[in-house]
Amino acid sequence: MTRATERKQGFMRSLDPAVLTAFGCIVLLLVLGSFYSRSFLSPEYLLQQLKVASFLGIIATGMMLVVLLGQIDLSVPWTVATGAMMACAAAAYGPLGTTLAIPFGILCGIGIGLFNGVGVAYLRIPSMIVTLATNAVAQGVMVVYTGGFSPQDSATAAMRYLATGALIPGIPNVVFIWALIGAAMVFLLRRTGFGRAVYGIGNRERAAYLSGINTRRIVMTAFAASGGLSAFGGVLLAGYASKAAQSMGDAYLLPAIAAVVLGGTSILGGRGSYLGTVAGVILITLLQSILSVTQMPEAGRQIIYGVVIILMLLLYGRAPASR
Amino acid sequence: MENGGPLFRMEGISKRYGGVRALENAGLSVRAGAIHAVLGENGAGKSTLIKIMAGVVAADEGQMTLDAQPVKFASPAAANAAGIACVFQELSLIPELSVADNIVISNPPTRFGMIDRKAQRRIAEEALARAGAADIHPLALVKDLPLSRKQIVEIAKALARKPRILILDEATSALTAADVSKVFAVLKRLRAEGLALVYISHRMNEIAELADDCTVFRNGSKVASYAAGTRSDAEVIEMMIGREYHSVYPPKPGRLAQIAPVLETRNLSWADRLHDISFSLRSGEIVGLGGLDGQGQRDLLLALFGVLRGLRGTVLVDGSPISIGSPAQARRHGIGMALIPEDRKTEGLMQPMTVRDNLSLASLDRLTRGGIIDRAKEESAINQMMTLLAIKAGNIDAPVGALSGGNQQKVVIAKWLMRQPRIILLNDPTRGIDVGTKQEIYLLLRRLADEGAAILFYSTDYAELIGCCDRVLVLYDGTVKRELAGAEITERALIASALNIPSAEPTQREPAQ
Numbered sequence: 098m099t100r101a102t103e104r105k106q107g108f109m110r111s112l113d114p115a116v117l118t119a120f121g122c123i124v125l126l127l128v129l130g131s132f133y134s135r136s137f138l139s140p141e142y143l144l145q146q147l148k149v150a151s152f153l154g155i156i157a158t159g160m161m162l163v164v165l166l167g168q169i170d171l172s173v174p175w176t177v178a179t180g181a182m183m184a185c186a187a188a189a190y191g192p193l194g195t196t197l198a199i200p201f202g203i204l205c206g207i208g209i210g211l212f213n214g215v216g217v218a219y220l221r222i223p224s225m226i227v228t229l230a231t232n233a234v235a236q237g238v239m240v241v242y243t244g245g246f247s248p249q250d251s252a253t254a255a256m257r258y259l260a261t262g263a264l265i266p267g268i269p270n271v272v273f274i275w276a277l278i279g280a281a282m283v284f285l286l287r288r289t290g291f292g293r294a295v296y297g298i299g300n301r302e303r304a305a306y307l308s309g310i311n312t313r314r315i316v317m318t319a320f321a322a323s324g325g326l327s328a329f330g331g332v333l334l335a336g337y338a339s340k341a342a343q344s345m346g347d348a349y350l351l352p353a354i355a356a357v358v359l360g361g362t363s364i365l366g367g368r369g370s371y372l373g374t375v376a377g378v379i380l381i382t383l384l385q386s387i388l389s390v391t392q393m394p395e396a397g398r399q400i401i402y403g404v405v406i407i408l409m410l411l412l413y414g415r416a417p418a419s420r
Numbered sequence: 421m422e423n424g425g426p427l428f429r430m431e432g433i434s435k436r437y438g439g440v441r442a443l444e445n446a447g448l449s450v451r452a453g454a455i456h457a458v459l460g461e462n463g464a465g466k467s468t469l470i471k472i473m474a475g476v477v478a479a480d481e482g483q484m485t486l487d488a489q490p491v492k493f494a495s496p497a498a499a500n501a502a503g504i505a506c507v508f509q510e511l512s513l514i515p516e517l518s519v520a521d522n523i524v525i526s527n528p529p530t531r532f533g534m535i536d537r538k539a540q541r542r543i544a545e546e547a548l549a550r551a552g553a554a555d556i557h558p559l560a561l562v563k564d565l566p567l568s569r570k571q572i573v574e575i576a577k578a579l580a581r582k583p584r585i586l587i588l589d590e591a592t593s594a595l596t597a598a599d600v601s602k603v604f605a606v607l608k609r610l611r612a613e614g615l616a617l618v619y620i621s622h623r624m625n626e627i628a629e630l631a632d633d634c635t636v637f638r639n640g641s642k643v644a645s646y647a648a649g650t651r652s653d654a655e656v657i658e659m660m661i662g663r664e665y666h667s668v669y670p671p672k673p674g675r676l677a678q679i680a681p682v683l684e685t686r687n688l689s690w691a692d693r694l695h696d697i698s699f700s701l702r703s704g705e706i707v708g709l710g711g712l713d714g715q716g717q718r719d720l721l722l723a724l725f726g727v728l729r730g731l732r733g734t735v736l737v738d739g740s741p742i743s744i745g746s747p748a749q750a751r752r753h754g755i756g757m758a759l760i761p762e763d764r765k766t767e768g769l770m771q772p773m774t775v776r777d778n779l780s781l782a783s784l785d786r787l788t789r790g791g792i793i794d795r796a797k798e799e800s801a802i803n804q805m806m807t808l809l810a811i812k813a814g815n816i817d818a819p820v821g822a823l824s825g826g827n828q829q830k831v832v833i834a835k836w837l838m839r840q841p842r843i844i845l846l847n848d849p850t851r852g853i854d855v856g857t858k859q860e861i862y863l864l865l866r867r868l869a870d871e872g873a874a875i876l877f878y879s880t881d882y883a884e885l886i887g888c889c890d891r892v893l894v895l896y897d898g899t900v901k902r903e904l905a906g907a908e909i910t911e912r913a914l915i916a917s918a919l920n921i922p923s924a925e926p927t928q929r930e931p932a933q
Contacts, residue, residue, distance in 0.1 A: 288792055290793060293781065297773070303766060304761075304768060308747065308781045367772065
């Protein structure tokens with residue numbers, strides 16, 4: 098490799114081609130949408146999309162952390178639902194419950210994540226298996242708790258304010274929350290020892306371990322963070338809809354993984370930037386929005402949604418096989 | 421039949437892995453009905469050359485001709501189809517399948533789209549007989565066979581493809597003496613049948629017995645090709661090592677003071693790989709680990725570094741027994757151990773990550789305050805290391821994989837020196853790097869020792885052990901067979917004890933059974 102390309106790579110590090118492709122796709126979708134209707138470029142519509150994207154963005158943040166390690170978290174659907182239901186349930190227990198509703202919901206998610214993390218890091222169960230199993234367990238527990246019906250408890254005022262209010266006029270709180278979580282994630286990944294270790298483990302777990310990094314603790318922490326963020330996403334969704342619902346998290350698993358991967362994070366771990374995940378989240382949200390306004394039956398929308406994700410993944414330049 | 425003319429020829433072959441040069445303008449020419457031995461040190465490029473020949477990796481440059489026709493292999497299957505089969509040193513058998521399944525795995529005989537079990541068994545029996553192992557039952561599971569039998573099945577598997585050129589890469593290193601002589605008989609018969617054989621081995625006596633032609637490689641280039649028997653062993657070794665090796669070592673200090681050891685082991689054992697290893701390591705001393713490759717040297721280093729579970733015996737640091745459960749504990753302040761691992765690519769570095777990230781990875785606990793990286797501190801520590809080791813990197817924010825092999829190795833060493841370790845374990849640190857960098861590493865090791873570090877140094881290169889070490893522990897079958905000190909460290913003594921042959925000098929220990 099020549100000096101020039103080295104320099105270029107140093108400069109291009111923050112401008113990963115995958116991130117550029119994702120932003121390119123966003124522009125393309127908006128242009129295509131604007132042919133369909135002028136309102137696709139209106140600030141109201143864009144802000145509304147950003148608000149919808151924030152819920153996915155918070156959940157995808159946790160997913161990205163896990164994917165960077167070369168793992169995956171398939172327990173998202175029922176971690177989201179558990180967070181929402183437990184927060185609403187806590188609200189039924191008087192003023193103290195109302196105050197602690199949000200932290201309690203998040204804590205339940207962290208608990209699920211810790212369970213995943215222990216399974217992956219200490220028991221060495223493949224994350225695909227353990228998180229899928231945890232998802233089933235969480236589902237079972239929630240069905241037992243609610244009796245299989247939509248829970249009667251409703252979201253607290255604080256949850257509703259976070260999800261639907263606007264502290265600064267014009268900017269929904271949830272967008273603000275996503276921005277804060279995103280900034281914290283960028284700081285975590287770039288400026289802390291934890292972030293370095295995450296990239297290190299994702300690239301070569303063995304080398305990271307031999308460098309004296311406590312790889313198991315880091316993997317466990319990342320899963321716990323992913324669980325907590327999923328549950329927080331659920332808490333906010335419950336606040337948005339005023340109550341929790343049985344399968345409210347189901348619509349977030351594929352979009353969360355797709356957003357992370359479309360944003361250029363390697364599914365094998367070790368490579369990716371948060372900016373890419375932001376782009377991936379917005380891209381997925383816009384795609385869903387545009388598909389939902391077309392007069393197409395649900396089945397057709399699902400097919401196009403899946404096919405577009407596959408096509409976009411093909412757009413990304415894959416590294417040539419190392420032979 | 422064109423007798424005499426080369427059957428297969430490689431010319432001007434070059435191959436780089438990242439910034440590491442594995443082969444540079446290398447060539448090889450093999451003829452039918454002859455055994456061609458390829459010699460060279462570890463990392464000389466033999467394995468890469470073989471992989472290119474067998475279609476496992478693609479060359480960056482160069483041509484290959486088969487029967488004077490230019491050929492290119494896109495995959496191992498393409499090389500197979502052209503008549504090149506390879507027996508690799510790593511076993512490629514699937515343990516859960518039967519011997520017959522394994523032998524025909526790439527191209528099973530079919531009837532109506534299903535595997536024809538009868539034909540499969542017939543092919544397997546034929547191939548096993550040809551490999552001189554008709555006693556292996558084709559329906560036995562591979563996992564139930566001992567290692568040496570597996571290796572024979574591997575050879576049979578290659579023969580079942582009816583190759584014209586058969587490559588054996590260290591194919592006898594796992595075999596017992598009885599099996600080796602059987603394999604030799606098979607190889608000689610195959611030669612008589614007109615096959616071209618390419619044979620890679622570190623055992624000089626095997627080469628003397630088998631080879632018709634020899635080619636020597638060094639640092640990725642061909643040094644010479646000659647008819648077997650026309651060069652003396654000494655000349656061959658000189659070609660393999662290269663002359664420049666003799667003067668590159670820093671002078672050793674004379675006798676070291678008998679101070680208390682920093683690191684000591686007593687009867688260290690692990691599984692069936694390490695047996696009763698006792699030795700001590702003093703500050704200021706470079707102790708070498710010698711012996712044939714794979715006699716437990718790597719396991720010993722990993723055991724000391726806390727990687728292996730279920731160790732028996734005692735490890736003492738500064739005279740008090742301790743138990744080290746992980747590399748994180750081994751690097752702690754009171755112990756201060758560092759391990760420079762064997763394989764840069766998988767154990768030492770994260771290739772796609774930057775030089776900066778790699779350098780600070782082992783010292784994150786020291787470079788952070790409250791979990792946040794202290795950038796100024798990191799920068800100064802990195803600069804210090806870049807200067808100390810003279811690491812040539814255009815940009816520390818470029819991926820470490822873009823550096824040359826020698827500079828990558830320096831990064832691996834530097835990332836540990838950043839912690840100022842007291843005990844430094846090195847696992848073959850000069851493998852596959854250029855002579856100039858090797859020399860810098862030797863000088864560095866001596867300087868670290870002079871500054872008070874205790875160094876345990878495994879090398880597959882005898883010249884290095886002779887040139888660098890104050891003492892050498894020779895391992896054989898997981899136990900310290902002999903300890904050589906000072907002027908006792910000679911090539912002859914090293915090789916004799918490595919092969920566990922009683923030489924003129926008395927051995928210190930009886931062979932443990």
